[in-house]
Amino acid sequence: MSFLSATDGITVLIGYLIKRLLQMALVLFAVSVIVFLMMSFTGDPVFMVIPIDSTAAEIEQARRLLGLDRSLLSQYWIFVTNLLQGDFGRSYVFRQPAMDLILERLPATIEMVLVAITLATVIAVPLGVFAGANPNRPISRGIMAGSLLGISLPGFWVGMMLIFFFSVRYQFLPSSGRGETVQFLGLRLSILTGDGWSHIILPAVTLALATLAIILRITRAGMMEVMRQDYIRFARAKGASRWHILFGHGLKNALIPVVTIFGLQLGDLIAFATITETIFAWPGTGKLLIDSIYRGDRPVIVVYLMLTAFIFVAINFIVDIVYTMIDPRIAVK
């Protein structure tokens, strides 16, 4: 590879960004088709919005009003053109824009997920590095056995056990809700109050457990591979300290798969924290999704799924950028 000049670099970067944006658009288009079709096959939403004793004429009218009398293709066309204009439809139940409903609850989910994934990463990476660098130590074997437990235990069970011990038996932490919130930059947040923290800790731990175990195992596998490399030996021959060799030379080389999994887990937690949110009555988007599915509130479900797809695509994009920052051999193309 030649040494790129600064302007060449910027041209490459812009080209890359355009390419990625087009890819994102394509993915979102595909998701919109799938979501739309799926929704069309899951029952007639008209019965969700009309009174139970409506006449056939009233049903017909409601159907026309909702645009459900048109062909599938024209319904899709209306759906997409509205999407592009920023109109994501209104909830049948709340008669509010579906997007507003979700955005209102998104901060709750995101703050819980961020606490969970930070917790998981801060614990998992050092343990993974240790276990990978000393695979034969009894402590490492203990860590690995523990991680297996973390993967195997179902979240709902862990959540209930935590509630049982910390909320019921020792009455140490609250079992439900967000606690006290404060307004910050227009968002309602729990993590800025002590009471909020006491509420967030149990759901975050529940959510963190599986992610912690996965990140730990990936980190360990990467480190085991890296520690065999010559440059690790060369670093030792230079007189570098053990700490510096592990975290300076070793970890950065083991990080690519860790970042990949981190991104996937982050998206997964944001989109599907449903069970944990239900157990802890955490008023986030996951709970909204479940409620909307029960109520057949189609616009909310659709927007939720579109948003989820967008979050995944966006996270993957960021992850790809992070790759190039970690490993200079990976270039943006």
Add this chain to the structure above:
Amino acid sequence: MSETLLDIRGLKTHFHTFSGLVKAVDGVSFDVRKGEVVGLVGESGGGKSVIGFSILRLIEPPGRIEAGEILFDGEDLTKKSEVEIRAVRGGEIAMVFQDPMTSLNPVYTIGRQMDEMLQLHTELAEPARRARCIRMLEDVGISEAESRLNAYPHQFSGGMRQRVVIAIALLAGSRLIIADEPTTALDVTVQSQILKLMRRQISERGAAMILVTHDLAVVSEMADRIVVLYCGRVVERGRTEDVIAHPAHPYTRGLLDSIPRITDRQHRLRQIPGTVPDIRELGSGCSFRERCFRAQPLCAEKTPELAPVRQTLDAACHFPLEETKA
């Protein structure tokens, strides 16, 4: 005769593997004097590299230094604590590895990897360290050194990378360089450049070098003295001229004979019959006896000790070869 820098006495490094005890280095003794190049020669699996790693205490489990002394400037390296030995690594004794493609960390710039060495072993401030790195790169023949500091290893060719590795090894002013097959992974044309470079740079700095290689041709050009290893033991050691011209041990003779010569009229390459025995199953007696054309019953009964055969040459053989008149 100049002062002794490194004195290895009775070094034993064994590996306790699942399939048995491997005595990779089994009672090796030799010394290195200041400013001298000593060649460690032998076939693969002869324990050459393990000696290098033992000196810097880079042997990892299941390997262990079982016995012996490694005196560097009179201090026994085997008795030093981990923190003390870290100051020696890279500081007093530096190492160059076989494969330049893998000995540099792919995710850091050349400059950063050079700077690490100076941060670890000098008190220099950043500008001074940077200046020293640039000069060092120029010394090992890398042009546009300043901009290369920001380059990553994958942007360099194999020969260039090995130059960088050598630059890093020389950077902190080590008095002993252990070069483990430094040119084996390189093109033949690059090999001789790198060897010349190492020799010049090392002698300019008054440092000594242990050159680990299987290539007798390389050693004969570079080394002042040669130590020949077979199955973890020294079978012959002496001044390069003597060992090359008049080897006393049949194994050395065999190694020398297997170098192809352009003047040779023979069509087949000569080789040593047989293969290196399984190092886990060595009993008593000379471990070379089964491949040796001079083997006698005595060779199976008694392990030959290293003893002076001539004034400047020791060999571990019951029936050493006579000095041949050229």
